[in-house]
Amino acid sequence: MKRTQFVMITDRGGHLHNALMLLEQMKISPDVFITTLGPDIDALSQGETPIYRVPHLFKWFGKVRVLNPISVVSHFLKAFWLAIRLRPYKVVSLGASNVVVFCFWAKLLGAKIYHVECMNQVKNVSVTAKLLYPICHEIYVQWDELLLQLGSKAKYVGWVL
Amino acid sequence: MIFVTVSTGHFDPLIKECNRLYLSNPEEFSFFGQIGSGFYHPNFPNVNVMTPHELDQKMVEAELVISHGGTGMLSRLYRLKKRAIVIPKQIRYGEANDGQVELAVKWAELGMAVLCMDVKDLSAKIKECRARELTFPQFQKLGATLEKSLI
Secondary structure (H helix, E strand, O other): OOOOOEEEEEEOHHHHHHHHHHHHHOOOOOEEEEEEEHHHHHHHHOOOOOOEEEEOOOEEEEOOOOHHHHHHHHHHHHHHHHHHHHHHEEEOOOOHHHHHHHHHHHHHOEEEEEOOOOOOOOOOOHHHHHHHHHHEEEEEOOOOHHHHOOOOEEEOOOEEE | HHHHHHOOOOOOHHHHHHHHHHHOOOOOOOOEEOOOOOOOOOOOOEEOOOOHHHHHHHHHOOOEEEEEHHHHHHHHHHHOOEEEEEOOOOOOOOOOOOOHHHHHHHHHHHHOOOEEEHHHHHHHHHHHHOOOOOOOOOOOHHHHHHHHHHO
């Protein structure tokens, strides 16, 4: 099966918004988009790029986040299936937690992982970035204050706006 | 018109304070609200959700915008170079974490919005926002560098 050149993966909400703005700055588009289900992903459906969805790892009950075992199993399997099917050369992640599993599977299958920290991480590195750092080729932060908390893979080269 | 927007979640303490101001002086505090999934329904005109296009349109029409501190909303305001007050959702207002505070503070430090950390200060912040000139600094484009790595 032919390998996919460039996959972009992002959670919905602000992360998705960051991803769309980042793409506006680039002359290339992802071959595949992976995201989670949400009311704002309709904006993506209007483009030509194929979109795949991974289930949410967590369920929200009001403001309480709960790890749902069924969703977790389903998430791991779907992420694995997508990694096998796409076998990407390069993956750009915008976070948050729902991107991590796919990135690990993709890395195991030979992908280079690039993570872009979300704009709202100003002084503290996200858990996603900490988890992905060991497997990332490069991590881009949007505020230079964060460089002090990450290693040599981290870069500050501006922001997505 | 002052446009107050809370995205898809809820931020009832903010909407309640806006309603109190509206009832005290509907001309000075002429609000239009996008109240998300909030349980509190104010007396001023409002909707639950808006499309991205409708949001942009309402922001352009508004004299000033009162927004929560979400990345998407602040990005919109930056692009429109809109006069705005940013009030981050916080644990004390029922949010799960204070994740919006860092960005809201940074936004205000850069002069791109007036920061309001307490809904009780809203009236004073509206006055401040009406009087102040905001600045919108330009930054390098991250995508240009990332693109080189991907080719």
